[in-house]
Structure formats: C-alpha cells, structure tokens
Amino acid sequence: MEEVDPAFIQEAEHRPKPSIMEGDGIPIIDLSRISIEGLVKEIGNACKEWGFFQVINHGVPFNLRERMMEASKMFFAQSVEEKRKVGRNDKYPMGYYDTEHTKNVRDWKEVFDFVAKDPVSVPVTPLENDHRLTLWTNPSPQYPPAFRATIEEYVEEMEKLSYKLMELIALSLGLHPKRFEEFFKKEETSFVRLNHYPPCPYPHLALGVGRHKDPGALTILAQDEVGGLEVKRKADQEWVRVKPTPDAYIINVGDAIQVWSNDAYESVEHRVVVNSEKERFSIPFFLFPAHCTEVKPLEELVSEQNPSKYKAYNWGKFLVNRTGSNFEKQNAENLQIYHYKLP
Numbered sequence: 001m002e003e004v005d006p007a008f009i010q011e012a013e014h015r016p017k018p019s020i021m022e023g024d025g026i027p028i029i030d031l032s033r034i035s036i037e038g039l040v041k042e043i044g045n046a047c048k049e050w051g052f053f054q055v056i057n058h059g060v061p062f063n064l065r066e067r068m069m070e071a072s073k074m075f076f077a078q079s080v081e082e083k084r085k086v087g088r089n090d091k092y093p094m095g096y097y098d099t100e101h102t103k104n105v106r107d108w109k110e111v112f113d114f115v116a117k118d119p120v121s122v123p124v125t126p127l128e129n130d131h132r133l134t135l136w137t138n139p140s141p142q143y144p145p146a147f148r149a150t151i152e153e154y155v156e157e158m159e160k161l162s163y164k165l166m167e168l169i170a171l172s173l174g175l176h177p178k179r180f181e182e183f184f185k186k187e188e189t190s191f192v193r194l195n196h197y198p199p200c201p202y203p204h205l206a207l208g209v210g211r212h213k214d215p216g217a218l219t220i221l222a223q224d225e226v227g228g229l230e231v232k233r234k235a236d237q238e239w240v241r242v243k244p245t246p247d248a249y250i251i252n253v254g255d256a257i258q259v260w261s262n263d264a265y266e267s268v269e270h271r272v273v274v275n276s277e278k279e280r281f282s283i284p285f286f287l288f289p290a291h292c293t294e295v296k297p298l299e300e301l302v303s304e305q306n307p308s309k310y311k312a313y314n315w316g317k318f319l320v321n322r323t324g325s326n327f328e329k330q331n332a333e334n335l336q337i338y339h340y341k342l343p
C-alpha cells in the first residue's frame with residue numbers, strides 16, 4: 001500500500017461519494033441549428049439553469065482534437081525530469097507543473113499551460129499601486145514533434161468558438177452581439193491547459209481538481225471517454241457527473257460573466273474525481289479578458305430595480321493574485337469573486 005500523502009487529502013465533506021449520479025439534463029446544444037432565435041434561447045436557458053452545457057456541430061475539426069489528445073499523451077508519458085525542462089516557475093507561469101493546489105489542497109494531476117497570445121502583458125504583482133507589467137511567454141518543448149504548432153492551431157479554433165459563444169451569450173442577455181469584444185481584442189490573457197490525471201490509489205480521499213469556479217469568461221473543455229468531471233447542480237446542489245460525449249465540448253460560464261451579467265448567469269462549482277485504474281486526459285481552454293479590463297456589471301444590465309451587485313476589479317491583478325495562490329499552499333483562502341460582492 002502506497003503511503004497517503006496528506007497534501008492530497010480532502011476534508012471529509014469534500015470527498016467524492018462512492019455512488020455516481022450521471023448528469024442527465026445537462027443541455028446538449030447543436031450549434032448548427034438554423035434558427036438563431038432558437039439557439040439564443042437554448043443558450044440563455046442553459047446559462048441560467050445550469051451554468052454548464054455541451055455543444056455539438058461546433059465547427060472544430062475532430063482530427064485536430066485527436067491530434068491534441070495524442071500530443072498530450074506523448075508529452076506526459078515522458079519522465080518527470082524531461083517534463084520539468086519546460087517547467088513552470090514563479091517567474092514563468094506557463095509550461096509544465098504537477099503541484100497545483102485548489103483551495104489549498106494539492107490536486108492529483110499534472111498540467112501543461114500555454115497562453116493563446118504569446119507574449120501577453122500582465123501585471124508583475126497583484127498590488128494596487130504597482131503599475132509594472134511583465135510578459136508571459138510559452139515554452140517550446142522539443143517533444144513530441146510539432147507540439148507547439150499543434151497547440152497553436154488548436155488555440156485558433158478555440159478562439160473562434162469562444163467568440164461565437166460570447167456573441168450568442170450577449171444576444172441572450174439582450175445585448176449587441178459584439179458587446180464583449182472590447183474586453184478580449186488583442187490582449188486577451190486566455191490560455192489552454194493540458195490536464196493529465198494519473199490513476200490514483202486513494203480516489204475516495206483525493207480529487208483531480210478540488211471544487212472551484214473558473215474565474216474567466218468561458219471555459220471550453222474537451223474530455224476523453226474516462227469521465228470524472230462533476231458539476232454542482234443548481235437545482236439541488238448535488239454533484240452530478242458530466243457524461244463523456246464523443247466530439248462534444250463542455251462549456252461553462254466563469255466568474256467574469258457572472259459579474260458582467262450582474263448574477264443573471266452564475267458561475268457554477270465543479271471538480272474532478274479520479275480513478276484507481278484509469279488515467280484521464282482533458283483539455284480546457286480558458287477565455288480570459290485583457291489584463292487592463294475593469295470587470296463590473298454592464299451598464300445595460302443594471303437599473304434602479306436591479307442595482308450593481310459587484311464593485312469593479314482589475315482583471316490583471318485578479319489573475320496574478322490567483323496564479324500566485326495556485327502555485328503553492330498559502331495560509332489564507334485565495335481570492336474569490338464574492339470578495340467583490342457589494343453588501
């Protein structure tokens with residue numbers, strides 16, 4: 001029996017239940033539908049009722065997704081020493097690492113991160129009066145062959161799909177379809193992450209990713225056939241499993257949309273359960289605004305009857321604060337969106 005490393009152990013209330021509830025009801029939306037009105041309505045309902053949905057006929061070539069998954073498997077199959085050659089450190093936060101903590105408990109996973117816009121400007125520190133900027137850049141792994149080019153090709157497709165979804169979401173909120181564009185143009189801080197969850201000898205104690213909400217605008221996730229992603233269902237606060245659907249992408253609303261929409265669309269908690277036999281791979285793309293974005297409820301969506309529920313915050317500072325807290329265990333709770341909630 002392998003020794004249980006206490007860094008990975010979830011508190012009893014957060015450990016996964018032995019019985020799995022499959023999330024029947026998580027909407028599957030066909031993006032090739034002809035009627036735009038129908039599509040907008042479906043997306044609006046999914047955002048309101050679930051905060052999560054799957055899309056099919058999304059236009060991302062299946063072959064590219066398969067090449068990404070294959071490249072990811074080849075990369076993670078290398079030795080740790082090899083992978084650490086393109087390792088993240090507190091100066092260069094992109095690349096490989098295997099020590100991420102979610103809510104101060106270590107995740108049972110290893111990841112490889114890659115920014116969509118290379119290089120991208122971000123603040124040096126989360127401190128309000130520190131106006132210095134730095135650049136995040138991507139590493140160039142030598143193996144597998146053409147790894148970087150494949151990721152770049154994939155990122156392009158993810159951006160196209162994100163913009164399409166942001167337009168549909170804008171329409172569903174009664175906004176101009178391009179309303180969100182200004183927050184992303186040129187300097188978006190989006191990144192793609194390759195996740196590898198190795199088999200875990202104590203899946204009842206640890207999690208692949210602890211419960212969390214995604215901080216940005218949208219997440220577009222490709223998961224393999226193993227499954228393990230669980231979503232906290234809004235209707236009854238139960239954890240339900242998102243059933244793997246071949247070639248579908250799982251979309252979830254992040255904290256920034258929650259704030260822009262003044263809580264009309266809430267960002268939903270999710271986590272990843274691990275497996276004692278099977279390894280699992282997933283690839284999320286996180287659509288994040290430009291560092292200079294002041295995130296606050298949109299004017300069109302606040303009124304005397306529905307006053308603003310959040311104070312404005314700077315995206316870049318928030319991002320850098322969160323990135324720092326993921327990197328190592330800290331004593332305090334990390335920064336969460338509700339810290340900006342107005343009384």
Ligand SMILES: O=C(O)CCC(=O)C(=O)O
Nearest residue numbers: 195209223229272282284
């Ligand atoms: O691997 C997954 O299914 C989800 C991962 C996730 O939630 C995240 O990386 O933010």
Ligand SMILES: [Fe+2]
Nearest residue numbers: 212213214270
């Ligand atoms: Fe997530």
